[in-house]
Amino acid sequence: MSKRPVVLVVMDGVGISDKDYGNAVNNAYTPTLHELKATSPNTAIKAHGLAVGLPSDGDMGNSEVGHNALGCGQIYSQGAKLVNESIESKDIFKTDTWKALVDKCKDHGKMHFIGLLSDGNVHSHINHLMALIEQAKADGIKEVRVHALLDGRDVPETSALIYLDQIEAFFNTVNDDHFHACIASGGGRMKITMDRYQANWPMVEAGWHTHVLGEGRQFASAKEAVETYRSETGVIDQDLPAFVIAKDGKPVGTIEDGDSVVLFNFRGDRAQEISLAFDSEVFTEFDRVRKPDVMYAGMLQYDGDLKIPNNFLVYPPKIKHTLSEYLVKNNIRSYAISETQKYGHVTYFWNGNNSQKFSEELEDWVEIKSDVVPFEQRPWMKSAEITDTLVEAIESGKYDFLRTNFPNGDMVGHTGNYEATIIGVEAVDLCLERIMKAVKKVNGILIVTADHGNADEMYEKPKKEGDKPKAKTSHTLNKVPFIIYNKDVEIAEGDFGLANVASTVAKLLELEPDSHWLPAIIK
Ligand SMILES: O=C(O)[C@H](O)COP(=O)(O)O
Ligand SMILES: [Mn+2]
Ligand SMILES: [Mn+2]
Missing domain, CATH: 3.40.720.10 (Alkaline Phosphatase, subunit A)
Incomplete structure (x- = not known):
């Protein structure tokens, strides 16, 4: 040695x-x-x-x-590649997890998608989100709600409206008399939901209040929220405050018993804490106020050792023969x-x-x-x-x-x-x-x-x-x-x-x- x-x-x-x-x-x-x-x-x-x-x-x-x-x-x-492949082959939609997501909310509930709305391809890709929504519709889901985290960190710093316009245009192509998808809430990725390594749990708590409980400043559309906050604060997308989309004072997409929730981010570090908030029976990091009875799934398994989350759509790469393992053997x-x-x-x-x-x-x-x-x-x-x-x-x-x-x-x-x-x-x-x-x-x-x-x-x-x-x-x-x-x-x-x-x-x-x-x- x-x-x-x-x-x-x-x-x-x-x-x-x-x-x-x-x-x-x-x-x-x-x-x-x-x-x-x-x-x-x-x-x-x-x-x-x-x-x-x-x-x-x-x-x-x-x-x-x-x-x-x-x-x-x-x-x-x-992850970025594995999800692409799984969507292309449609294997992702043949999984028990996808079927359970559909079954849970098909008759009386909504399917929610929480994630980073951009094409940064570090944590997520907007194309994945659109593919999932299309399939949700094909599988008979009637109501879809998107909780859009604004990026500006893996993509240009003030590009949120590009992706919001893209997703709204997509909604226009899929929405009809039997199907309705819209944005329900959101905010800057460095303000809510996407904390990592337990550096700042209050960020995740703020995300929970925004997405699940529908609490926060209300707007008629995500675009209005972004434009208003930009003019009021001048901050870049990742730091924009949280917003809730509401109609007549009522949030359009709180997360309720009987709904399904997909976190469409594939990368694990910033996906674990919110996953724990949905999955854990006993949870002490913050007061959830209400824990809805939902089927929750991550796009990927975020931690193979700790098994986070309980359910996921695509298997992560099975990384073997690591240097650490090898050094221990030696x-x-x-x-x-x-x-x-x-x-x-x-x-x-x-x-x-x-x-x-x-x-x-x-x-x-x-x-x-x-x-x-x-x-x-x-x-x-x-x-x-x-x-x-x-x-x-x-x-x-x-x-x-x-x-x-x-x-x-x-x-x-x-x-x-x-x-x-x-x-x-x-x-x-x-x-x-x-x-x-x-x-x-x-x-x-x-x-x-x-x-x-x-x-x-x-x-x-x-x-x-x-x-x-x-x-x-x-x-x-x-x-x-x-x-x-x-x-x-x-x-x-x-x-x-x-x-x-x-x-x-x-x-x-x-x-x-x-x-x-x-x-x-x-x-
Ligand atoms: O999560 C982040 O902060 C960025 O999206 C990517 O940064 P990292 O890959 O260096 O962590
Ligand atoms: Mn790095
Ligand atoms: Mn980085």
């Missing part, structure tokens, strides 16, 4: 672009990254599209698929740390969407609590605290493989605030310097990489010359850095992606990589 510990740093959302305009990576003061790139073996690796199991190379990477690929060394077809002691916002990324996503360790004895996981604030107000986030704890773990000599995620490039990048994102990237650089020193001190090896881009493009390309630049909040299609510090290695020939990292880690630990994994990036 290797005597040299390997430390892997994921700089979330820090991609590579040679375009300097609006690039919060290139324009940040990052002496450590510059030194690393100038003096250590490094290359650029793919983190989007087919290289991480997404339907096409037009799909930007994201944390789920990125950390899955890093942690398992293979390319699995991911008696390697590992350590994972991040702050709440990305804690699940280095544990649950890293382990193939499983939230359990393979070995309590050999694995330690540490969560630093994230602030609950708009991150442009604290762009350094908890990077210093993560680093304090990680450096201690490195110097303790207790671990052979240590991994961390610094959320800054991504979480601050998603706010669309260019200046704050520069500070976020600089904070990570400052921490990298400390980690380098600790690694050097114990004669370890450091890998610096990222899961996808974000901070590297902070402005949308203007539609025409002379247009004012518009902030870009979403991820990018760019490659990410892959740097090895404190070990003289040669980068191999080839076109590498995130799924080539696991073998590389194994090699640096002087282990034979698992035969299921893509080859190492080093010779």
Whole structure:
């Protein structure tokens, strides 16, 4: 076994672009990254599209698929692709879950769809929603209600009306004397429903009050809600307040006994808490006031270990042969740390969407609590605290493989605030310097990489010359850095992606990589 510990740093959302305009990576003061790139073996690796199991190379990477690929060394077809295929083959509608959803509400109830209304393809896709509604109608459902979470984070920051117009136009094509679909409620995805890793349960409670109880400010249409809130608050879509659609003062789609509910998001992190609120008999996170007797199903199974939710429509990729499992088999002691916002990324996503360790004895996981604030107000986030704890773990000599995620490039990048994102990237650089020193001190090896881009493009390309630049909040299609510090290695020939990292880690630990994994990036 290797005597040299390997430390892997994921700089979330820090991609590579040679375009300097609006690039919060290139324009940040990052002496450590510059030194690393100038003096250590490094290359650029793919983190989007087919290289991480997404339907096409037009799909930007994201944390789920990125950390899955890093942690398992293979390319699995991911949720976005699996749902496409299941809808295309119609297998999704042959499942017992779909049949139970239809049976529950067919005669006297409504079928509700809660989810992110966009074509971002990170958590959901509007095409999936339309396919489900079409089939609901074909199966004899009479009333459909959509609870629309507004995106502006995986798609342009003020694009909500595009998707609302699209879904309203679709309703016009399917609505008739026997069938009626409409929007019932909604709000910005960072305001209600889509919290993750239990960072902010009140967000989910607010979503419950909006979607289930129909409580909140009333509007005649979602478009009116968006336009009103925009003019009143000036915030971007992800931060728009909650709204309830009502007619004559009465909400058009509260969730009642005898209804069915589908959460049409396929990605798990931000889908688990609301799923627990629907599924749990005993629930203590907030007072649900009323728990309707519904058939609830997720688009996918969101956590295979914890079995969330109880019912789902499409099986997630069955990710096997993960690096963590392999390290445990080889008696390697590992350590994972991040702050709440990305804690699940280095544990649950890293382990193939499983939230359990393979070995309590050999694995330690540490969560630093994230602030609950708009991150442009604290762009350094908890990077210093993560680093304090990680450096201690490195110097303790207790671990052979240590991994961390610094959320800054991504979480601050998603706010669309260019200046704050520069500070976020600089904070990570400052921490990298400390980690380098600790690694050097114990004669370890450091890998610096990222899961996808974000901070590297902070402005949308203007539609025409002379247009004012518009902030870009979403991820990018760019490659990410892959740097090895404190070990003289040669980068191999080839076109590498995130799924080539696991073998590389194994090699640096002087282990034979698992035969299921893509080859190492080093010779
Ligand atoms: O959930 C989010 O915050 C974004 O949709 C994607 O960001 P992530 O993939 O980096 O978590
Ligand atoms: Mn990410
Ligand atoms: Mn992100």
